[in-house]
Amino acid sequence: MHMKKGLLIVLSGPSGAGKGTIYNAVLDRLPQLKKSISVTTRSPRNGETDGVQYYFRTVAEYKRMKENGEFLETAEVYKNFYGTPKAPVFEMLERGEDVFFEIDTEGARQIKEKYPECVSVFIMPPSFEILENRLRSRGTENEESLVTRIGSAKSELAKYRQFDYIVFNDDIVKATDEVVNIILSERCKISRNVGKIEKMLNTEKTEK
Amino acid sequence: MHMKKGLLIVLSGPSGAGKGTIYNAVLDRLPQLKKSISVTTRSPRNGETDGVQYYFRTVAEYKRMKENGEFLETAEVYKNFYGTPKAPVFEMLERGEDVFFEIDTEGARQIKEKYPECVSVFIMPPSFEILENRLRSRGTENEESLVTRIGSAKSELAKYRQFDYIVFNDDIVKATDEVVNIILSERCKISRNVGKIEKMLNTEKTEK
Numbered sequence: 487m488h489m490k491k492g493l494l495i496v497l498s499g500p501s502g503a504g505k506g507t508i509y510n511a512v513l514d515r516l517p518q519l520k521k522s523i524s525v526t527t528r529s530p531r532n533g534e535t536d537g538v539q540y541y542f543r544t545v546a547e548y549k550r551m552k553e554n555g556e557f558l559e560t561a562e563v564y565k566n567f568y569g570t571p572k573a574p575v576f577e578m579l580e581r582g583e584d585v586f587f588e589i590d591t592e593g594a595r596q597i598k599e600k601y602p603e604c605v606s607v608f609i610m611p612p613s614f615e616i617l618e619n620r621l622r623s624r625g626t627e628n629e630e631s632l633v634t635r636i637g638s639a640k641s642e643l644a645k646y647r648q649f650d651y652i653v654f655n656d657d658i659v660k661a662t663d664e665v666v667n668i669i670l671s672e673r674c675k676i677s678r679n680v681g682k683i684e685k686m687l688n689t690e691k692t693e694k
Numbered sequence: 695m696h697m698k699k700g701l702l703i704v705l706s707g708p709s710g711a712g713k714g715t716i717y718n719a720v721l722d723r724l725p726q727l728k729k730s731i732s733v734t735t736r737s738p739r740n741g742e743t744d745g746v747q748y749y750f751r752t753v754a755e756y757k758r759m760k761e762n763g764e765f766l767e768t769a770e771v772y773k774n775f776y777g778t779p780k781a782p783v784f785e786m787l788e789r790g791e792d793v794f795f796e797i798d799t800e801g802a803r804q805i806k807e808k809y810p811e812c813v814s815v816f817i818m819p820p821s822f823e824i825l826e827n828r829l830r831s832r833g834t835e836n837e838e839s840l841v842t843r844i845g846s847a848k849s850e851l852a853k854y855r856q857f858d859y860i861v862f863n864d865d866i867v868k869a870t871d872e873v874v875n876i877i878l879s880e881r882c883k884i885s886r887n888v889g890k891i892e893k894m895l896n897t898e899k900t901e902k
Contacts (some may be wrong), residue, residue: 613894650884652882667879670875671875674859675858675859676858676859683818683854687851687852
């Protein structure tokens with residue numbers, strides 16, 4: 487095992503909070519962060535390669551993986567299944583690499599349950615009004631589905647307590663800085679450095 | 695009460711680890727951090743004013759304060775008493791101000807015991823050899839007291855587990871950055887933002 491295990495960082499929040507924008511901005515700042523590749527049962531689109539954008543699997547294969555407990559989290563979206571496979575994520579963490587996820591609050595809940603050492607960050611929209619405006623300005627949805635999305639965003643907001651940190655996205659630069667700071671400071675937690683410290687203390691004791 | 699309580703941040707570590715240098719560098723970066731003023735029984739030196747460098751008190755007054763539980767931590771150094779009075783620190787925290795301490799590991803232990811919400815950071819020298827060289831290069835001590843100090847620094851090192859974070863001081867700029875990051879990210883902890891979030895959620899609910 488690597489002397490210092492990597493961090494698993496989960497970025498979440500209601501849709502319209504801006505987590506996708508922050509996620510990409512954080513990756514620009516900390517390019518050593520690893521993404522995970524999801525398993526999906528949907529068909530590959532033009533230009534998509536198995537193992538690059540997704541691992542493409544049949545429904546039968548997906549269900550077998552799920553039954554074997556091979557997922558950190560799973561979800562069904564428009565009749566297709568999506569899941570994060572445990573094995574590659576845990577291998578990266580053991581190598582000391584930090585893995586960074588962007589995921590909805592239900593996925594974040596599942597990951598925290600299966601891997602409590604993960605660091606979870608909730609992106610909060612500055613207000614309900616702004617959240618509503620952001621969802622509305624995407625302009626891709628009719629009023630009915632918009633009302634549903636706003637309703638579900640509000641109920642997602644109430645789930646903030648299950649997270650470790652909260653970042654208010656009233657300014658994208660400030661919010662990105664805060665997520666970067668959280669990742670850097672989590673690396674300084676005592677619990678994540680016991681191996682390194684004990685090695686140092688023991689080496690010195692042997693030398694003297 | 696202020697909507698968001700301030701943070702109490704404790705910077706500690708063995709002597710020779712460089713915590714004093716880092717402490718001052720962090721104050722330069724985050725000038726809004728408040729220092730606390732200690733109570734002492736030693737006599738004021740030229741130019742020192744009561745309530746500025748220290749609160750100067752008689753031994754009788756000090757003992758009465760200690761018996762009344764008015765200190766966050768106390769210590770005896772060369773026959774003089776030093777202590778951090780609780781009241782002014784707690785008033786700053788209630789006002790939402792962050793208070794920043796530099797203190798030895800025994801003082802840090804007392805503060806954590808009396809105020810578990812404090813954020814404690816342990817400054818680690820890069821190696822025992824460097825620690826020894828730093829103590830030696832101060833040149834203010836004879837070999838006997840130096841050996842005592844090195845021995846006590848080593849036993850202080852073993853106390854790292856009681857701290858929340860560890861910062862390796864192999865580079866002063868990097869170490870300062872890390873302490874700054876820790877302070878900024880601790881402000882994003884969910885537990886420190888419940889009041890602010892609940893207020894936002896409740897305001898919106900009333901409006902709708």
